[in-house]
């Protein structure tokens with residue numbers, strides 16, 4: 001299951017609360033279906049008159065009336081099905097767009113706890129299940145229900161005894177099918193989860209294909225995938241078994257009932273209680289009632305499948321998203337100090353605190369660096385500045401104002417973030433450089449940013465320049481080239497704070513030097529925050545904080561730390577800085 005807590009409620013109806021329900025289309029479709037049902041209900045009465053007229057004459061008028069009713073019922077049912085289908089598509093497309101938008105607003109901790117491909121698989125396949133339900137099954141259910149009620153009323157006026165036989169058959173059908181359909185529903189939910197896990201593993205293996213090959217892990221990965229496929233196969237086998245049971249059971253009950261009605265009805269005809277026409281019309285009603293009732297089992301199963309799918313989607317909607325107020329002009333343009341005041345923070349993994357009573361000030365229009373042993377909490381400090389996580393206690397202030405009080409979009413717009421991961425999207429180099437910018441810069445501005453990031457030369461050398469399409473994960477560029485593009489992207493954002501998290505790790509020394517020069521120029525107007533393992537990258541920083549176990553164990557310039565911090569000095573000696 002995507003989320004752990006299953007709730008007792010009608011998930012499909014809860015899900016409809018998330019959208020603007022297309023009432024006009026829905027009720028229009030139902031009205032047309034009712035029209036179709038009305039024709040189907042009158043038809044057997046006309047057949048009765050027609051059959052009974054055989055004794056005296058052959059009624060051509062009767063034939064024409066029956067044909068007209070058949071056409072009427074077909075046209076109305078088609079119209080009803082089509083209009084309800086449109087309503088279904090509207091609902092599903094709204095659901096898809098709402099759930100996609102909601103996922104994008106979910107906070108970072110949600111993604112720490114869920115595999116992205118699993119979530120994506122749920123969203124696409126679960127909405128498809130709702131689509132199946134609305135576009136095909138709602139009209140079947142509505143017409144089946146109306147036809148059954150209408151037919152039963154008419155049947156009762158024709159022959160209460162025969163009607164009781166049919167009610168008995170219906171009860172039997174319900175008793176047999178209800179438990180099967182309930183089991184099927186649970187199994188459908190299970191397959192959705194298993195499919196999600198299989199998709200996640202498959203996507204991960206494709207994304208990490210180089211790692212798999214270099215680790216000689218093909219057999220192990222194939223084994224994992226086969227295990228997932230086997231689980232899915234076993235669940236689907238159980239569904240297949242239940243499907244195989246349902247149809248013959250329904251057919252036997254249907255045929256048995258018709259045979260029984262024939263016997264009892266035949267006896268009534270021979271005694272003269274009813275006419276042959278009445279028996280014929282009765283049998284047509286029986287078909288009309290039992291056929292939808294037989295498919296009610298399948299429809300209910302589909303409804304349960306959709307309900308299972310809807311459960312995952314409602315749970316997804318229940319996850320609170322981050323505030324996404326629209327960006328106003330209130331974006332800070334000048335730099336101010338960022339101050340951590342007794343900040344404590346732990347990840348939800350329960351591994352204890354990652355940041356311990358951290359107090360420090362990042363000076364405006366200066367370069368501040370964080371260094372220290374791996375796992376010490378440097379990237380976490382950056383995530384806290386970005387407000388990816390909530391603090392356990394303490395405050396982070398900007399210009400004396402608690403950053404929690406600054407609207408999130410405004411705060412994020414104040415920061416250009418270059419992460420350790422090579423974050424490039426599909427599209428051209430230009431698309432990637434201007435990603436997220438509301439005012440699209442012209443080519444000259446883009447080229448200046450590329451120049452500052454020491455990326456202009458290689459972009460110019462590409463066959464299509466700025467319009468070069470990037471492969472998945474930008475595999476057609478080198479690690480250093482991607483990093484330079486990410487830095488250029490940060491330079492293009494009009495943000496007063498620039499965060500570089502190991503952003504220059506894969507650069508050659510010439511590129512690194514030109515980026516250091518660019519940073520020095522930027523520092524006149526912006527606050528630069530750098531995390532780096534290579535001390536050569538940070539030795540010119542105005543302040544360096546040495547972070548160990550989530551706390552500052554030393555701070556100052558490169559020279560002062562060499563003098564005061566033995567571990568820093570040891571790093572310097574090891575790295576020959």
Ligand SMILES: Nc1ncnc2c1ncn2[C@@H]1O[C@H](COP(=O)(O)OP(=O)(O)OP(=O)(O)O)[C@@H](O)[C@H]1O
Nearest residue numbers: 112347348349354373374375376377378379380381
């Ligand atoms: N998303 C996360 N969920 C749970 N724990 C995390 C998460 N990110 C980091 N941690 C843990 O928090 C601790 C600090 O990690 P962090 O990445 O901040 O360290 P770092 O100093 O930046 O390390 P490095 O220099 O290796 O990048 C580590 O123990 C890490 O395992």
